[in-house]
Each structure stands twice: as structure tokens, then as C-alpha cells.
Amino acid sequence: MMGRVLSFPGCVHGGKPLGEVLPVITGKNCAARSGGGEFSVKPRALTWPGCTRPRSGIIHVLRREDGPACRSRLWLQQRTIDRRALLSAFSCAPSLHSSSSSCSACSALQASICCPSSLGNLSSSGLASSSSGGNTLRRRSIWSLNDQEGFMKCVSMRPGGSHLHRSKWGTKCRKKDGRGAAPTLSVGGGKSRKWMVDVRHFSTSQPPPPPPPPRRLLPRGGLFPLHASVGLIGDVGGGYVSQCRTKLWGERRVRGGEEEQMMRVVEEERGRRWATSSSLGRRWRVGKRIGKVGGEQGRGGWAMAATAVGGGRSSGGRWNLKAFALSPTAESDPLSSQQLPDGGNNRSSVAADTENIGVLLLNLGGPETLDDVQPFLYNLFADPDIIRLPRLLRFLQKPLAGLISSFRAPKSTEAYRSIGGGSPLRKITIEQAEALREALWSKNVPAQTYVGMRYWHPFTEEAIERIKQDKITRLVVLPLYPQFSISTSGSSLRLLEELFREDEFLVKIKHTVIPSWYQRTGYVESMANLIEEELGKFADPTDVTIFFSAHGVPKAYVLEAGDPYEAEMEECVELITLELGRRGIRNPHVLAYQSRVGPVEWLKPYTDDTIRELGERGVRSLLAVPISFVSEHIETLEEIDMEYRELAIESGIRNWGRVPALGCYPTFIEDLADAVLEALPYVGAMAASNLEARQALVPLGSVEELLATYDTQRREIPPPIPIWEWGWTKSAETWNGRLAMLAVMGLLLMEVSTGRGILHWWGILPLLK
Numbered sequence: 001m002m003g004r005v006l007s008f009p010g011c012v013h014g015g016k017p018l019g020e021v022l023p024v025i026t027g028k029n030c031a032a033r034s035g036g037g038e039f040s041v042k043p044r045a046l047t048w049p050g051c052t053r054p055r056s057g058i059i060h061v062l063r064r065e066d067g068p069a070c071r072s073r074l075w076l077q078q079r080t081i082d083r084r085a086l087l088s089a090f091s092c093a094p095s096l097h098s099s100s101s102s103c104s105a106c107s108a109l110q111a112s113i114c115c116p117s118s119l120g121n122l123s124s125s126g127l128a129s130s131s132s133g134g135n136t137l138r139r140r141s142i143w144s145l146n147d148q149e150g151f152m153k154c155v156s157m158r159p160g161g162s163h164l165h166r167s168k169w170g171t172k173c174r175k176k177d178g179r180g181a182a183p184t185l186s187v188g189g190g191k192s193r194k195w196m197v198d199v200r201h202f203s204t205s206q207p208p209p210p211p212p213p214p215r216r217l218l219p220r221g222g223l224f225p226l227h228a229s230v231g232l233i234g235d236v237g238g239g240y241v242s243q244c245r246t247k248l249w250g251e252r253r254v255r256g257g258e259e260e261q262m263m264r265v266v267e268e269e270r271g272r273r274w275a276t277s278s279s280l281g282r283r284w285r286v287g288k289r290i291g292k293v294g295g296e297q298g299r300g301g302w303a304m305a306a307t308a309v310g311g312g313r314s315s316g317g318r319w320n321l322k323a324f325a326l327s328p329t330a331e332s333d334p335l336s337s338q339q340l341p342d343g344g345n346n347r348s349s350v351a352a353d354t355e356n357i358g359v360l361l362l363n364l365g366g367p368e369t370l371d372d373v374q375p376f377l378y379n380l381f382a383d384p385d386i387i388r389l390p391r392l393l394r395f396l397q398k399p400l401a402g403l404i405s406s407f408r409a410p411k412s413t414e415a416y417r418s419i420g421g422g423s424p425l426r427k428i429t430i431e432q433a434e435a436l437r438e439a440l441w442s443k444n445v446p447a448q449t450y451v452g453m454r455y456w457h458p459f460t461e462e463a464i465e466r467i468k469q470d471k472i473t474r475l476v477v478l479p480l481y482p483q484f485s486i487s488t489s490g491s492s493l494r495l496l497e498e499l500f501r502e503d504e505f506l507v508k509i510k511h512t513v514i515p516s517w518y519q520r521t522g523y524v525e526s527m528a529n530l531i532e533e534e535l536g537k538f539a540d541p542t543d544v545t546i547f548f549s550a551h552g553v554p555k556a557y558v559l560e561a562g563d564p565y566e567a568e569m570e571e572c573v574e575l576i577t578l579e580l581g582r583r584g585i586r587n588p589h590v591l592a593y594q595s596r597v598g599p600v601e602w603l604k605p606y607t608d609d610t611i612r613e614l615g616e617r618g619v620r621s622l623l624a625v626p627i628s629f630v631s632e633h634i635e636t637l638e639e640i641d642m643e644y645r646e647l648a649i650e651s652g653i654r655n656w657g658r659v660p661a662l663g664c665y666p667t668f669i670e671d672l673a674d675a676v677l678e679a680l681p682y683v684g685a686m687a688a689s690n691l692e693a694r695q696a697l698v699p700l701g702s703v704e705e706l707l708a709t710y711d712t713q714r715r716e717i718p719p720p721i722p723i724w725e726w727g728w729t730k731s732a733e734t735w736n737g738r739l740a741m742l743a744v745m746g747l748l749l750m751e752v753s754t755g756r757g758i759l760h761w762w763g764i765l766p767l768l769k
């Protein structure tokens with residue numbers, strides 16, 4: 001029967017057949033048979049009877065009736081990103097099924113979807129149960145309702161009962177109701193941004209199991225995806241074996257015959273549970289030593305080509321390999337897509353199914369009150385990635401931080417006072433984390449998000465504690481800086497590296513880091529949107545110079561330490577202007593660096609100089625675009641909005657505008673969620689030794705490696721300041737400066753401790769107290 005009415009035989013709808021509001025569309029997908037056969041309904045609008053929140057969308061229903069006992073299985077295939085739209089639609093559905101107890105399929109549907117309160121809670125994830133109307137819904141099951149991208153799940157429930165269970169695509173729901181097969185509600189879906197519910201005909205025959213992953217042989221050189229033969233299990237997770245190409249071992253390519261040797265070792269040990277190696281290039285152990293598989297560097301042998309991906313961790317030049325499991329698992333192949341129903345677009349579902357996913361957002365942090373300013377500054381200057389002292393002088397880091405923070409505090413306090421008495425960073429970052437979490441859930445990634453600040457609350461350590469409490473097993477580390485700098489993402493990652501190294505639990509977390517993401521289309525387009533919007537506010541938008549203002553870093557970071565910051569910044573600006581160009585916006589633009597601190601040279605041109613210059617050149621309209629940071633903060637609200645604006649007006653600029661920071665701009669958050677989604681299959685799957693220049697993903701323990709990749713000549717990274725050079729060189733200049741600083745510090749320390757000295761004579765020091 002090709003019906004206009006969605007009435008399941010044996011199922012009572014309380015006199016409100018679906019078809020009244022869900023007109024049947026017949027078409028190629030709508031095979032229908034009468035009397036226990038199949039029929040389909042494809043409504044145009046999702047307006048359920050009794051639904052106060054009609055949603056537009058498409059429902060596609062195909063169902064099969066197995067007989068009067070109504071043992072039907074109902075599959076819902078969700079193709080949605082907009083989880084909430086779907087849920088609210090579902091939450092309207094129960095009225096449809098209010099008296100459908102005689103239909104197991106409807107009961108299942110009802111049981112699973114008629115708990116708006118539970119569904120409404122979905123975003124506050126977790127595995128806890130919530131109940132409504134006597135039906136207990138495990139949220140874990142519920143998110144499988146939203147499970148997306150072809151990774152089907154079943155949620156079943158006995159009519160009137162309280163049990164739900166899930167199973168994966170193609171697997172049968174094994175739970176039986178009193179009459180045989182369980183009523184089953186399954187949800188999967190595709191990538192459509194429109195949401196669509198697809199209630200499918202369910203075939204009782206089980207689809208064939210996915211083909212075993214093809215065994216891959218080691219390619220010569222480069223990475224060896226070896227999941228098929230060697231999977232990392234337990235605390236290390238999926239990964240592959242790679243040739244060691246760390247600084248420690250130098251450039252080594254696998255030579256003929258080596259891969260076979262490698263495979264032999266792997267094959268021999270197959271079946272034994274663990275293989276570990278205490279140091280690279282030495283031995284593998286599988287409970288006991290299994291013999292040497294690699295030679296020492298420089299001996300002509302092959303330098304132990306296997307390193308546990310994701311488990312490899314650099315500690316002072318040594319590699320502590322983690323466990324290898326010598327048994328293949330589908331899930332241990334994070335790069336493989338053939339096993340997934342949609343060919344790999346839904347890889348995140350694999351992870352989501354069994355793991356607790358966390359996303360750690362790293363940020364700088366800011367003082368929340370004026371009293372916080374000095375201790376915040378102390379934390380900042382005590383960071384060896386902010387004030388880079390030579391190793392020998394590291395012991396001075398903290399006293400120096402105390403001193404500089406005390407000197408700077410009055411100026412900074414005034415700045416924070418002028419923007420309302422504290423930094424908005426914490427509030428904004430938490431909002432971003434929340435928005436990201438929602439975006440991830442709507443993409444069916446039930447992830448928790450955490451905020452870890454480098455210099456103020458909530459500190460990274462606090463976030464890590466929460467991650468441990470929540471027993472996160474897969475972690476994506478996402479610094480909230482679009483471009484990588486040693487002083488920002490690098491510093492936070494180094495801290496994380498330390499925390500991870502020291503902690504037994506953390507070592508086991510599979511993770512990946514997204515070191516920078518300025519090149520992502522979503523980010524670039526979001527920035528272009530904001531710029532376009534602000535340009536539109538000028539009387540003559542074509543006459544405006546777009547002024548990209550980035551937070552600066554000392555020049556030495558780039559020149560001596562290999563900081564990619566400047567290069568990434570330039571590329572970022574180029575990408576945004578290209579995007580603007582595509583939209584027909586071809587205004588002149590400049591990039592300059594702001595917020596210089598201290599006497600050393602920072603990246604140029606400086607923002608203030610450039611504003612003056614533009615004024616002199618006759619520029620009359622300027623649109624400032626803060627480019628290095630995605631939240632409003634002191635440097636946008638005070639430095640740009642007040643100081644630079646004033647300077648611009650003084651310099652003859654008449655029309656001034658400023659692009660707001662991205663904050664929770666929807667397409668930006670959406671893109672961050674996509675970045676996480678794309679990173680998930682690689683969680684635990686990278687080794688620092690695999691880094692290639694401009695890797696999109698890296699593991700922890702790789703900051704130095706990452707920097708090395710930006711050095712095209714692959715030189716050793718020099719110490720922040722060369723140890724010694726004769727003559728009037730840059731290095732000598734730096735050293736002179738530092739020695740002078742040391743002398744001043746020594747004098748100051750003496751003065752502070754004795755209460756006597758030049759500053760006391762001038763009456764300065766008691767004032768500072």
C-alpha cells in the first residue's frame with residue numbers, strides 16, 4: 001500500500017496518523033507493498049501532530065512490517081548536523097505515539113524519543129542515566145541516536161521496559177523482546193547540513209562483516225602504516241610504526257631488506273601480547289627480550305625502525321617506547337577507512353563509540369581582578385618561553401620575573417582598569433569551550449571540552465585534573481592561537497609535555513595536538529566575513545586600508561629559535577586577503593606587530609610606527625584587524641581600541657574601525673569542531689619522529705621537533721642565545737645587554753635585601769612597595 005498515512009499495522013496512533021502531516025511522496029526510494037510489506041513516507045515538513053515546534057526538513061520513512069505482532073525494526077538514519085533540531089522534533093513525536101503500546105516499533109520509538117527532558121540534557125554529556133516516564137535512557141545510547149555519518153547504532157527497548165542497548169552498523173540488535181526480535185531504533189547518517197530523518201526498512205539478514213584490513217607492507221622510507229600487522233593497544237592505542245628520523249638518529253631511510261626484517265620480527269612476535277622497548281635502537285621486549293632488531297646509529301645497521309606512534313615520547317633525547325600489541329584490530333588503524341560504511345568520512349564515530357573523548361583548549365589566561373595583575377605577570381615572565389635565558393642563567397628566571405612583574409604591574413593595572421578591572425579572557429574562552437562542545441555533540445562526537453590557561457585560572461594543571469577525573473582516553477589538544485609561536489602554543493605545549501611525562505595516567509591518554517590552524521578554510525572565511533561586515537560600516541568601503549595587527553614576538557624567536565610565527569602570520573594574512581579578493585574586496589592591506597615589551601627588537605613593522613606612516617601617506621580610513629588571537633582581550637580592548645585609535649586620529653586618520661575578535665562566531669566554532677573531528681582518527685597515531693614540515697597534527701613531546709621542521713636545512717636548534725661569538729656581533733650585543741641586565745638585577749636584589757641603594761636615595765623603591 002502506498003499510503004498517505006504512516007500507520008504501522010498493529011500500531012495505534014491515538015487517532016493521529018502521521019500521514020496527516022507527513023504527506024507521502026512516492027519516488028524511487030519509496031517502494032511500498034501492502035499488507036505487511038513495505039511502504040514509505042517522505043514528508044516535506046516535519047510537523048508532528050501536537051508538535052509545537054515544527055521544523056522544516058525531510059523525513060524519509062521506509063519500514064517493514066513483519067506481521068501482526070509488529071516485530072518491526074525501525075531504523076532511523078539521521079543525516080544531521082543540527083542535533084537540536086532533530087531532538088526537538090523528536091521530542092514532539094510522543095504525542096503521535098501516545099497510545100501506541102501495542103506496537104513494539106512505536107514503543108521503541110516512543111521509548112527512545114519521548115523523553116524531551118533527557119534529550120534536552122544531551123548536551124550535558126556523560127554516561128549517567130536519566131529517566132523520564134519510567135524509561136531509563138542512558139545518554140550514551142541516546143547520542144547514538146544522533147550518531148552520524150553512516151555509523152549505525154541500534155537503540156532498542158522492550159515495550160514498557162527500561163533497557164536500551166546499542167550495536168554498530170550491520171550488527172543485529174540482540175536484545176529480544178517478549179515476542180522475538182527487539183524493536184530497534186537505529187540512527188546513523190551522512191554529512192548533509194540539512195537534517196533528515198530516515199526511517200529505514202530493516203533487513204533481518206545480517207550484512208556481511210567488513211573485509212579484513214588489507215595487510216600493508218612497509219613502504220621504503222617515510223612512514224610505515226603497519227596497523228594490519230602491528231597495532232598498539234591498551235594504553236597506547238592505534239598507531240603505526242615509523243622509521244626513526246629523530247635528531248637522535250639522524251636522517252635514516254629504510255633500506256632494501258630492512259622492512260622484511262622488520263616484518264619478520266613482527267610476525268615472530270604476533271600473538272604475544274606486548275612488546276616494549278626501553279630505548280630506541282636497542283631492543284624490543286615481549287615480556288622478555290626478543291633480541292636486537294636495530295643497530296646503533298652510524299654503524300650502518302638500521303636504527304630500530306619502529307617507534308610506537310603516540311607512545312613515543314622524547315625525554316632528554318631518549319625515546320621511551322610504549323607498548324606494542326602484536327595483534328591487529330580494526331580500531332587500531334586510525335588511518336584506515338575501508339572498514340567504515342561511508343568510506344571513512346565518519347571516522348570519529350569509531351573513536352566515539354568506545355572512548356571518552358576530550359578536547360583541551362589551551363590559552364593564555366588573564367587577570368580577573370586588579371589584584372591578580374602582578375601575580376599574573378609574574379607567572380608570565382617566569383615562563384622560560386617568554387623570557388628565554390641561557391640554560392646557565394635559568395636560576396635567575398624567577399627573581400627576574402618577580403622584578404619585571406613588579407615594575408610592569410602599575411602600567412598593566414591601569415590598562416586592565418580601563419577595560420573594566422580585569423581580563424575577559426576566562427569568560428570568553430569558557431564560552432568558546434561550551435560552544436565547541438555543543439558543536440561537537442551536534443556532529444555526534446560526545447566530547448568534553450576543557451580550558452587550560454597558561455598563566456591564570458583555570459590553569460592547565462586544573463584542566464588536566466578534570467581530564468583525569470573524567471577518565472578521558474582520547475584527547476585532542478587545541479591551542480586557541482591560530483598561528484603557532486614558541487611563546488604561546490609552544491609554551492603551553494611544553495608545559496603539557498612535562499605534565500604528561502610525569503603522570504602515569506596521562507601517559508596512557510592517546511592524544512594529538514593541532515599546533516596551528518590559521519590555514520583552515522572555516523577560520524579564513526570567518527575572518528573574511530567579519531572584515532567584510534566591518535568594511536560595510538564605512539561610508540566608502542573601497543577607500544579603507546585593512547590593517548592587520550598581530551601580537552609581536554621578539555625577533556630572535558624567529559631568527560634564532562625557528563619560531564614559525566612570522567611565516568604563519570604572513571601566510572594567514574595572505575589567505576584572508578585572497579578570500580576577500582574572491583569576494584571582490586581588493587582593499588590595500590598591511591600587517592604590523594603590536595604589544596612590544598622590553599628593550600629587545602621585536603618583529604617589525606611595529607603597529608604604532610605603521611599607523612603614523614599611513615597617516616603621513618594620506619590614508620584616511622583604517623580598519624584594524626586583530627589577527628593573532630580569537631578573543632577580545634587587553635590588547636584589543638585597550639591597546640587597539642584606545643591607544644592605537646587615538647594615535648590614528650592624531651596621525652590624520654579620520655575613519656577608524658576595528659574588526660571584533662572571533663569569540664563564538666558560529667562558523668568559526670563550527671570549523672574548530674571540524675578540526676577536532678578530523679584530528680580524532682589520528683589521536684594516538686603520530687610520533688614526533690614522523691613530523692614533516694607544517695604538519696597539521698603532532699603529538700606532545702614534539703615542540704622541538706616541530707620547530708626543527710620549520711628549519712628547512714634541518715639544523716640543530718641553537719640555544720636561545722649563542723654561547724659566545726667574538727667581535728661586535730649581534731650575539732655580543734645580546735650578551736652585553738644581558739650582562740648589563742644581570743648587573744642591574746644584582747644591584748636591585750642587594751638594594752631590596754639591604755634597604756640601601758640608589759633607588760632608595762631617589763625615593764623610588766619605597767614607593768614601589
Ligand SMILES: C=CC1=C(C)c2cc3[nH]c(cc4nc(cc5[nH]c(cc1n2)c(C)c5CCC(=O)O)C(CCC(=O)O)=C4C)c(C)c3C=C
Pocket residue numbers: 364365366367377380385386387408411412423424425481485487488551552553554597628629632633634635
Ligand atoms: C598570539 C598572541 C600572543 C603572543 C605571540 C604573545 C607573546 C608575548 N606576550 C608577552 C608579554 C605580555 N603579554 C601579555 C598579555 C597578553 N598576551 C597575549 C597574547 C600573546 N602574547 C594575550 C592574549 C594577552 C592578554 C591577556 C589578557 O589579560 O587579556 C602581557 C600582559 C598585559 C600587558 O601588561 O601588556 C604581557 C606582559 C611577551 C613578552 C611575549 C613574547 C615573548
Ligand SMILES: [Fe+2]
Pocket residue numbers: 551595
Ligand atoms: Fe602577550
